[in-house]
Amino acid sequence: MSRQYIIRKILIMIPSLLGISLVLFTILAMAPGDPFEELATNPAVPPEVRAALRAKFGLDDPVWTRYLHWLVAMIQGDWGFSFVSRMDVDKLILQRLPVTLIVIGSSQIIAMLVALPVGVLAATRPYSLFDQVANTLAFVGFSLPTFFTGLLFILVFSIQLDWLPFVYRANIDATGWQFYWEHIKQSIMPVMVLGLFQGASLVRFVRSSVLDVIKLDYVTTARSKGIGERKVITKHVVRNALIPVVTLVALQLPIVFGGAIVTEQIFRVPGIGSLLISSMLSNDTPVVMAVTFVIACLVVFFNLLADIIYGWLDPRISYR
Amino acid sequence: MAGLTPASLTADAPAPAVAAPRKNRPTSPWQEAWRRFRRHRLAVASGVVLLLLIAAVTLGPFIWPVAINEIDFTAKLQGPSWAHPLGTDDLGQDLLARLIYGGRISLAVGLAAMVVAVVVGVVVGALAGMSAGWVDAALMWLTDLFLALPLLPLLLLLMYLFRDHFKRLFGVEGGAFILIVVVIGGLRWMQVARLVRAQFLSLREKEFVEAARALGASKLRLVVGHILPNALGPVIVAGTIDVAAAIIAESTLSFLGLGFPSDIPTWGSVLRDAKDYLDIAPHWALFPGAAIFLAVITINFMGDGLRDALDPRRVL
Numbered sequence: 034m035s036r037q038y039i040i041r042k043i044l045i046m047i048p049s050l051l052g053i054s055l056v057l058f059t060i061l062a063m064a065p066g067d068p069f070e071e072l073a074t075n076p077a078v079p080p081e082v083r084a085a086l087r088a089k090f091g092l093d094d095p096v097w098t099r100y101l102h103w104l105v106a107m108i109q110g111d112w113g114f115s116f117v118s119r120m121d122v123d124k125l126i127l128q129r130l131p132v133t134l135i136v137i138g139s140s141q142i143i144a145m146l147v148a149l150p151v152g153v154l155a156a157t158r159p160y161s162l163f164d165q166v167a168n169t170l171a172f173v174g175f176s177l178p179t180f181f182t183g184l185l186f187i188l189v190f191s192i193q194l195d196w197l198p199f200v201y202r203a204n205i206d207a208t209g210w211q212f213y214w215e216h217i218k219q220s221i222m223p224v225m226v227l228g229l230f231q232g233a234s235l236v237r238f239v240r241s242s243v244l245d246v247i248k249l250d251y252v253t254t255a256r257s258k259g260i261g262e263r264k265v266i267t268k269h270v271v272r273n274a275l276i277p278v279v280t281l282v283a284l285q286l287p288i289v290f291g292g293a294i295v296t297e298q299i300f301r302v303p304g305i306g307s308l309l310i311s312s313m314l315s316n317d318t319p320v321v322m323a324v325t326f327v328i329a330c331l332v333v334f335f336n337l338l339a340d341i342i343y344g345w346l347d348p349r350i351s352y353r
Numbered sequence: 354m355a356g357l358t359p360a361s362l363t364a365d366a367p368a369p370a371v372a373a374p375r376k377n378r379p380t381s382p383w384q385e386a387w388r389r390f391r392r393h394r395l396a397v398a399s400g401v402v403l404l405l406l407i408a409a410v411t412l413g414p415f416i417w418p419v420a421i422n423e424i425d426f427t428a429k430l431q432g433p434s435w436a437h438p439l440g441t442d443d444l445g446q447d448l449l450a451r452l453i454y455g456g457r458i459s460l461a462v463g464l465a466a467m468v469v470a471v472v473v474g475v476v477v478g479a480l481a482g483m484s485a486g487w488v489d490a491a492l493m494w495l496t497d498l499f500l501a502l503p504l505l506p507l508l509l510l511l512m513y514l515f516r517d518h519f520k521r522l523f524g525v526e527g528g529a530f531i532l533i534v535v536v537i538g539g540l541r542w543m544q545v546a547r548l549v550r551a552q553f554l555s556l557r558e559k560e561f562v563e564a565a566r567a568l569g570a571s572k573l574r575l576v577v578g579h580i581l582p583n584a585l586g587p588v589i590v591a592g593t594i595d596v597a598a599a600i601i602a603e604s605t606l607s608f609l610g611l612g613f614p615s616d617i618p619t620w621g622s623v624l625r626d627a628k629d630y631l632d633i634a635p636h637w638a639l640f641p642g643a644a645i646f647l648a649v650i651t652i653n654f655m656g657d658g659l660r661d662a663l664d665p666r667r668v669l
Binding site (some may be wrong): 050056064176180184185188298301309332 | 377492497498499503504510511513515518597604609610611621622628631632642649651654
């Protein structure tokens with residue numbers, strides 16, 4: 034893979050980031066009312082602070098200068114001050130971000146662990162009973178909204194069976210193995226809810242991708258050389274079938290972040306998703322804007338990563 | 354047999370000779386699609402269940418005329434009984450009546466948001482597909498940009514910023530309805546736009562379009578009368594799946610507290626109220642959740658059946 038390819042991809046990322054910032058800013062500028070209206074009624078904030086904030090955010094300037102000011106501030110990491118948490122927004126988000134990334138990352142691993150074997154098995158026996166059952170279960174999986182699966186999991190595993198805690202606690206007073214075990218125990222449900230939902234939609238992608246590859250000539254060649262069926266599938270088919278799946282995983286990311294918001298809210302996981310909801314419910318506009326922007330940037334960044342991985346897996350792409 | 358017949362023979366033959374070998378009545382494309390749809394048993398069963406569900410929420414209030422906001426503290430948090438077939442909530446309100454009312458809103462939001470998404474998508478896709486050059490490039494850049502936007506955070510943001518304004522303009526229920534429909538529809542048109550554009554790019558070079566153009570048909574007439582009807586199959590499939598996605602989106606918004614307020618029971622907002630009583634009144638959460646699931650999965654299966662029936666690339 035050439036360095037040129039990576040640079041080109043990074044350069045393509047810039048206009049989409051600018052576009053996203055433009056969309057977000059347009060929404061904010063179109064919004065009725067003053068974003069700092071809350072402060073006027075809040076007796077804890079003196080009027081001079083409000084005036085200073087208005088001046089700082091240039092609320093009386095023309096739209097274009099306001100956009101540029103806002104953009105420059107966002108790039109510099111000056112994201113404002115959270116009135117509810119009483120700290121800088123960027124610090125607040127940095128505090129919450131790792132939890133969200135861990136939850137999303139481990140749920141993606143679960144999703145692949147479910148989708149890969151099921152999708153490959155279904156594709157090697159198309160229209161068999163296994164294929165039909167897997168297909169139906171996949172439909173059930175992505176038709177169950179994550180908020181309902183979450184509640185069902187709580188009902189079964191926390192209330193009926195009493196195996197897992199349903200409220201995520203950040204401060205566990207245990208040490209060593211006990212500490213890690215408690216953390217794993219309370220992460221199982223949010224990760225499974227997100228992972229199974231994601232896995233259900235991936236099963237169909239994996240299946241159709243394997244079906245596309247399995248009828249290619251080189252697979253027939255491998256078979257005719259006398260290589261066992263298992264080896265043909267694992268060494269020859271799956272490796273190539275997974276290449277398009279990388280892109281599909283990246284394309285699903287906006288949905289994954291949406292699912293993460295819901296699961297974090299249900300299980301009270303202290304990530305940026307639950308931060309977004311709680312800031313909205315308490316009218317903390319700077320945090321709301323920053324979290325939305327961060328999620329949008331993360332999606333673009335992971336898309337870039339997927340593009341680069343794609344180019345590395347399939348060198349034909351990077352020479353086009 | 355067909356392979357042995359010279360191609361010119363059929364072309365030169367008089368019309369009755371061509372029609373003669375056909376024993377059956379000619380089938381229209383729609384009859385053909387219906388025949389293929391019927392073969393998808395799950396889709397047909399889903400269609401029946403979905404029709405029953407729609408009938409239940411539209412005719413329900415006449416069969417079960419119980420007020421949705423009749424508070425009765427002596428009957429709070431009760432499980433299913435003859436007086437309350439689906440039980441009651443923490444204020445003793447009848448859940449069946451509330452779910453019937455909520456089903457009307459949820460299904461109406463799904464349909465209306467789908468219409469918005471399909472109309473925007475068809476207009477953008479048709480514009481991009483008919484005009485080459487920078488218009489096409491700009492519209493496709495916009496489509497890709499919207500596809501990269503995280504849907505739920507943006508939905509939440511729009512609801513958060515505009516909710517109060519719409520409430521003032523159109524009232525509590527109407528304002529929430531209009532805003533949710535516009536926002537969900539306005540963020541889900543991209544798939545339709547891409548499909549329509551792709552269809553337009555290939556269809557506009559076809560001979561029948563050229564023939565119509567040669568006969569002097571205007572551009573609008575070409576699009577509306579000749580190209581669009583042939584591009585409709587994938588759009589119908591995408592639109593069906595959009596209904597399910599819109600129902601999930603509305604329920605998610607209401608569940609998170611940024612959709613319909615609690616005094617307007619939709620399936621999502623009933624579920625939000627129920628989630629704190631999971632241990633003592635699980636029925637309260639199970640029924641609205643099951644309703645959402647049933648609506649979404651039947652619509653998704655219908656979409657799958659319609660794909661088999663209408664998408665010419667996937668003829669079985």
